[in-house]
Amino acid sequence: MTNLSTTNQLTGLELQLLDNATALVPYLQKFGAIIDEERHIPDEVIQKVTDAGLFKLGTPKEYGGHDVSIRAMVEIISEVARGNGSVGWVVQIINGNNYTASLSLPPAVTDLIFRQEDEVRFCSVLQARKASVKKVDGGYWVEEGFWGFGSGSKHATHAFLNLMDGESMNKSMGMMLAVVPMSQITIIDDWYTMSLKGSASNSLEMRNVFIPEQFVVTQNLKPMEALPIELQGRDRYRPHVQLITSITTGISAILGLARGAVEYFVERAPHKGITMTVHTSQAAVGHIQYKVGLAAMKVESAHLHISRTIDNLERHVQNAEQFSLKEISQIQTDMTYAAMLCWEAVDLLMAESGGGVIADTNRLSQIFRDIRGGCNHALTTASTGLELYGRVLMGMPPQHMLTLASNFFLK
Structure with missing residues (x-):
C-alpha cells in the first residue's frame, strides 16, 4: 500500500517482499486483541513473519539476508504495521538493528555472529540506565547492567547494548556497543503499558557477565576531517x-x-x-x-x-x-x-x-x-x-x- 510512486524505485525482490507484507495484513489484524491481551506476539505470528522473509530485510546477502534499500525497508515495514502496530514495531526494531549491527561491527565479528544461526535477530538499547563495567584481560566484565525498553527482545537472538549510561556518554563523547547473546541476558517482565503492548519492550539485565573484547565496539563521537574514500x-x-x-x-x-x-x-x-x-x-x-x-x-x-x-x-x-x-x-x-x-x-x-x-x-x-x-x-x-x-x-x-x-x- 505504497503511494507517491515509490514502487518504481524498488527492485523485483523488494516488490515481492512488499507483496508478502501486504498479504499478511488481514492475518495480523485478526490477532490485534490477542496480542494486546497476552502482551506479546504469538509464536505462530512470528513464524508467519519469518516465512515471509520479513526478519531478514536488513541482513547482509552473504548471510542469507535480503539487504534491501532503506526506502524498501520503510515501505515494507509500514505494511506490516498496517496490520498490527506491535508486530510492525518488532519487525522494524529487529531489521533496523540487524542493519546497524552489521554496519557497526568489524567484518570478522559480523561473520562470526551471522553464521551462528539461520536467522539472527538483534534487539538493542543505545543507553544504559545503570552500567557497572570494568575493563579486564581480554574484554569487559559487566558487574551489573540495566537497560530499558528492549523492544523485540523476546524474539531476539542477540542484543546490541551500550555499556555506558547517559552521564558516561556525555563525559567520554562516545559509546561502547556490545554484542551479547540473549542467553546471557535476563528479560525483566515489566512491560505493562497502554501502547504497543505486544512489542514486549521489557527491561534487560546482566550481572557478572564477561564480554570478549572483539564483541565491543567503541564509537568515538569526536569530529573527523573527511569521509573514508576507499569504502565501496x-x-x-x-x-x-x-x-x-x-x-x-x-x-x-x-x-x-x-x-x-x-x-x-x-x-x-x-x-x-x-x-x-x-x-x-x-x-x-x-x-x-x-x-x-x-x-x-x-x-x-x-x-x-x-x-x-x-x-x-x-x-x-x-x-x-x-x-x-x-x-x-x-x-x-x-x-x-x-x-x-x-x-x-x-x-x-x-x-x-x-x-x-x-x-x-x-x-x-x-x-x-x-x-x-x-x-x-x-x-x-x-x-x-x-x-x-x-x-x-x-x-x-x-x-x-x-x-x-x-x-x-x-x-
Whole structure:
C-alpha cells in the first residue's frame, strides 16, 4: 500500500517482499486483541513473519539476508504495521538493528555472529540506565547492567547494548556497543503499558557477565576531517550508521499505523451514522469529508518528508559527500515531524469516531494507543526534533545526541 510512486524505485525482490507484507495484513489484524491481551506476539505470528522473509530485510546477502534499500525497508515495514502496530514495531526494531549491527561491527565479528544461526535477530538499547563495567584481560566484565525498553527482545537472538549510561556518554563523547547473546541476558517482565503492548519492550539485565573484547565496539563521537574514500558497496553506509538508525528504527511503524487508520475509517464511514443526528452515513457529511481529506494529506505529507530524508541520505552516500550541520539536523527533524503528522491524522479520525471507539477491541482505538507510544520514542519525539532544527537555524549548537554522534562526518 505504497503511494507517491515509490514502487518504481524498488527492485523485483523488494516488490515481492512488499507483496508478502501486504498479504499478511488481514492475518495480523485478526490477532490485534490477542496480542494486546497476552502482551506479546504469538509464536505462530512470528513464524508467519519469518516465512515471509520479513526478519531478514536488513541482513547482509552473504548471510542469507535480503539487504534491501532503506526506502524498501520503510515501505515494507509500514505494511506490516498496517496490520498490527506491535508486530510492525518488532519487525522494524529487529531489521533496523540487524542493519546497524552489521554496519557497526568489524567484518570478522559480523561473520562470526551471522553464521551462528539461520536467522539472527538483534534487539538493542543505545543507553544504559545503570552500567557497572570494568575493563579486564581480554574484554569487559559487566558487574551489573540495566537497560530499558528492549523492544523485540523476546524474539531476539542477540542484543546490541551500550555499556555506558547517559552521564558516561556525555563525559567520554562516545559509546561502547556490545554484542551479547540473549542467553546471557535476563528479560525483566515489566512491560505493562497502554501502547504497543505486544512489542514486549521489557527491561534487560546482566550481572557478572564477561564480554570478549572483539564483541565491543567503541564509537568515538569526536569530529573527523573527511569521509573514508576507499569504502565501496554496502560499506559506504558505515559512516552514516547513527543517522540510518534514526530512519530504520522509528518511523516505519508509525507511518503504517497512520495509513491503517485512514483506511479503516474510510471503509467504515459509508455504513456508520452519527448518533443524535439525522446523518445515516458519515461519508456523506461535509465536515467528515474535510477531516478525512486533512488526515490523508497529513499522512501523505509525512511520507514526503520521509522520502526527502532518504533521497538526501542516498545522494550523500553515493557521492561520498559530508553533511552540513543544517542538512543532518533537517534529516533528523524530518523523521520527528513526519511522526507528528501521522499522530495528528489519527487523532483527527479518532475524534470523529463516536463513543464506541474507546472500546479496547476497536481497531482504531488500538492504532490510536500504539501510534501515541511510537511517537513518544526518543527518535520520533517532535518537540525534540523541532527544537534541534530551530537551534541550528538560529546558530546555536545541537542538543540532540544523535546529531552530536554524527558530528564526525559533518562538513
